[in-house]
Amino acid sequence: MFEAPQFVFSLRSPYAWIAARWVLPQLPTGFAPSWRPFYPLPSFANFPPPLPAKIRYLVRDVKRLVEHYGGEPPRFPGIDDPDWSVPHTAFLAAQERDRGSEFALAVWEARFGRGEDVGRDEVLARAAKRVGLEPEPLLRAARDPERRAALTAQVQQDFDERGIFGVPTLILPRGTRYWGHDRIEWAIREGKLPGRSPGGEA
Secondary structure, three states, X not given: OOOOOEEEEOXXXXXHHHHHHHHHHHOOOOOOOEEEEOOOOOOOOOOOOXXXXXXXXXXXXXXXXXXXXXXXXXXXXXXXXXXXHXXXXXXXXXXXXXXXXXXXXXXXXXXXXXXXXXXXXXXXXXXXXXXXXXXXXXHHHHOOHHHHHHHHHHHHHHXXXXXXXXXXXXXXXXXXXXXXXXXXXXXXXXXXXXXXXXXXXX
């Protein structure tokens, strides 16, 4: 009997987007993981500014992965990051309304499908509308300094105490971790997680 895992993700990460868009649907209906946001903070020692060569590699790598999964060619935003507490706090507000994963996918579509700045209110508002949510409550939550500070503290604690260092990470109830979209697929193939048969049945 499988217990549902925890999916640690970032709206910043194209690899978390790939995992959520194409890998997690390989899990059977009824085995939905819980979603936990995570994003780099200035205090993280292992998040230096990206090297130009690394950015070029990432763009090529993500394009070929999306092509492999049959998606449309991605578009990338500028290299300047928004305040990541804003869209992730909006995600938590969507999650409170049972639309967290759908909202995250809509935000990723804005970021990597259209190259938009997902720190902007109008982008988050459109993502909310796409999943049937009223934008204003999500935007109020996203701009609430107390909610954002609480989420930032949670992310720092995950980094310091839980040893989370990258996304996507799937954490099983017993603590086993799979970091990377390809490792999640490996876990399914090896029977560590349930997966759909080629016919689509669980």
